[in-house]
Amino acid sequence: MTLLDVHGLTVRTADGRTLVDDLTFRLDAGERLGLIGESGSGKSLTTLALLGLLPDGMRAEGSVELAGAQVVGATEKRLTAVRGRRAAVVFQEPLTALDPLMRVGRQIAEPLARRTGLKGRQLRAAVGEALDRVRLPEPGRIARAFPHEVSGGQRQRVALAMALACEPDLLIADEPTTALDVSVQAEVLDLLDTLVRERAMAVLFVSHDLAVVARIADRALVLKDGRAVEEGPVLDVIGAPTAEYTRTLVTGARKLEAALDLRSAR
Amino acid sequence: MTPVLELDDVSVRYRGAASDVVQGVSLAVEPGQSLALVGESGAGKTTLLRLLLGLARPSDGAVRFDGAPLAPRDREQLRRFRRGVQCVFQDPYSSLDPRRRVAAIVAEPLRSLGLDSRATAAPKVAAALERVGLPADAAARYPHEFSGGQRQRIAIARAVVCDPRVLLADEPVSALDLTTRVKVVDLLAELKQERDLTLVMVSHDLSVVASLCERTAVLERGRLVEQGATERVLGAPGHPYTRRLIDSVPRLPR
Numbered sequence: 001m002t003l004l005d006v007h008g009l010t011v012r013t014a015d016g017r018t019l020v021d022d023l024t025f026r027l028d029a030g031e032r033l034g035l036i037g038e039s040g041s042g043k044s045l046t047t048l049a050l051l052g053l054l055p056d057g058m059r060a061e062g063s064v065e066l067a068g069a070q071v072v073g074a075t076e077k078r079l080t081a082v083r084g085r086r087a088a089v090v091f092q093e094p095l096t097a098l099d100p101l102m103r104v105g106r107q108i109a110e111p112l113a114r115r116t117g118l119k120g121r122q123l124r125a126a127v128g129e130a131l132d133r134v135r136l137p138e139p140g141r142i143a144r145a146f147p148h149e150v151s152g153g154q155r156q157r158v159a160l161a162m163a164l165a166c167e168p169d170l171l172i173a174d175e176p177t178t179a180l181d182v183s184v185q186a187e188v189l190d191l192l193d194t195l196v197r198e199r200a201m202a203v204l205f206v207s208h209d210l211a212v213v214a215r216i217a218d219r220a221l222v223l224k225d226g227r228a229v230e231e232g233p234v235l236d237v238i239g240a241p242t243a244e245y246t247r248t249l250v251t252g253a254r255k256l257e258a259a260l261d262l263r264s265a266r
Numbered sequence: 267m268t269p270v271l272e273l274d275d276v277s278v279r280y281r282g283a284a285s286d287v288v289q290g291v292s293l294a295v296e297p298g299q300s301l302a303l304v305g306e307s308g309a310g311k312t313t314l315l316r317l318l319l320g321l322a323r324p325s326d327g328a329v330r331f332d333g334a335p336l337a338p339r340d341r342e343q344l345r346r347f348r349r350g351v352q353c354v355f356q357d358p359y360s361s362l363d364p365r366r367r368v369a370a371i372v373a374e375p376l377r378s379l380g381l382d383s384r385a386t387a388a389p390k391v392a393a394a395l396e397r398v399g400l401p402a403d404a405a406a407r408y409p410h411e412f413s414g415g416q417r418q419r420i421a422i423a424r425a426v427v428c429d430p431r432v433l434l435a436d437e438p439v440s441a442l443d444l445t446t447r448v449k450v451v452d453l454l455a456e457l458k459q460e461r462d463l464t465l466v467m468v469s470h471d472l473s474v475v476a477s478l479c480e481r482t483a484v485l486e487r488g489r490l491v492e493q494g495a496t497e498r499v500l501g502a503p504g505h506p507y508t509r510r511l512i513d514s515v516p517r518l519p520r
Contacts, residue, residue, distance in 0.1 A: 181307055182306070182472075182511060185514065185516070186516070208443060209444075211517055214519050235519055238519060249444060250518070253444060256444075256447070256448060256451070257518060260500065
């Protein structure tokens with residue numbers, strides 16, 4: 001079943017520059033697609049366009065069908081029904097995604113209450129469960145904390161808990177671990193992998209890091225300057241890239257990695 | 267051989283803080299033995315680099331340059347120090363003055379150290395820009411006209427223009443895209459070779475460290491848990507924390 005159907009998606013600025021150019025891809029329910037690209041490739045704009053969240057002055061054309069609903073040109077009211085319930089998003093920098101003046105627990109309670117209609121003690125219990133599910137220690141303390149009072153890795157888990165609280169069909173993760181330390185990154189990736197697998201959730205995973213994408217996604221789409229240059233199973237794209245640009249990326253990544261191997265071989 | 271830079275049992279405690287951010291760290295930067303400081307955020311990597319740059323002073327212990335304690339009031343020493351030790355920072359956007367042309371930015375060390383006048387600096391600036399792979403007309407332009415990778419090249423040109431012995435680099439390639447990152451790592455490797463430049467690099471990226479540094483020191487929460495030859499530390503780590511760092515690096519499928 002097709003969950004997300006993007007056809008000819010084009011994003012332009014007010015002065016007519018094309019930032020995402022005629023992008024077409026599909027995502028089935030439960031499928032995991034990695035969007036690979038460097039800065040300026042249009043990968044983040046693509047994720048924003050999928051949820052009708054483009055910044056002022058940018059316009060999307062083409063078609064984005066999310067669970068059968070057209071996103072391009074939809075009213076804010078229609079979009080509200082889609083966001084969260086159909087697709088939820090986790091951004092790179094959890095500190096900007098969370099409200100700095102609101103305690104963590106309330107931020108998770110909001111989407112939870114909207115979906116389940118729970119109130120009072122039951123809602124609090126559900127928040128505790130949501131925090132527990134993303135393996136946060138001491139959910140009670142975290143729920144009462146403000147975003148700046150918890151570490152970067154914990155904040156990203158909170159953002160993940162918020163996204164999952166809506167039980168979306170599609171989780172969009174835009175560089176969710178780029179701001180994290182490697183060992184924390186490994187933990188968050190493991191967690192994300194387990195949680196979406198348990199729920200058979202579809203994932204659109206956006207990253208510049210090939211190794212990280214390979215860890216999460218089944219299929220990969222490589223973007224350069226707003227255009228798709230290659231698409232296929234992630235192991236094929238990385239193992240035997242056909243596009244010149246993908247080859248450059250893979251060679252670069254392997255070259256850096258090789259420095260580690262030489263040393264460990266001894 | 268006397269180390270160029272040396273930290274001797276240094277601790278740093280910020281005012282009002284309950285504990286030390288750096289605790290009893292000793293390490294030496296020997297000529298030709300580039301050193302990497304690795305560890306996760308909050309480990310104290312940048313604090314150590316600030317000590318080595320003379321931008322922060324230890325609450326305890328000593329920082330030595332060419333065997334002599336670093337004394338910020340000793341102007342003669344400071345001049346030798348700035349001549350011999352230059353730096354490159356992580357963010358190529360905030361580390362260059364947006365209102366000055368590239369020529370003036372790169373000439374800054376030469377001018378402030380009193381080595382050159384505007385006229386005599388020009389050929390050295392041109393040579394430095396060419397060396398880092400920037401076009402000849404770069405000198406007359408402003409930082410905003412360049413991409414992130416190019417800006418980092420400008421910062422490197424500025425750092426090497428006065429022929430320093432040591433280049434301190436704080437996450438010099440973390441803000442760069444993969445393809446750019448590979449090129450800047452190559453450039454740093456070449457400069458090391460050509461100019462007998464010793465790097466002291468803070469990085470969380472172990473593959474960059476392995477590509478560039480002969481020695482590696484691993485920091486965990488302000489303490490040095492392990493240091494030694496990079497191939498030993500990363501190839502056969504002796505401390506569980508180092509092992510965990512290495513195992514966490516995401517790898518490409520074969």
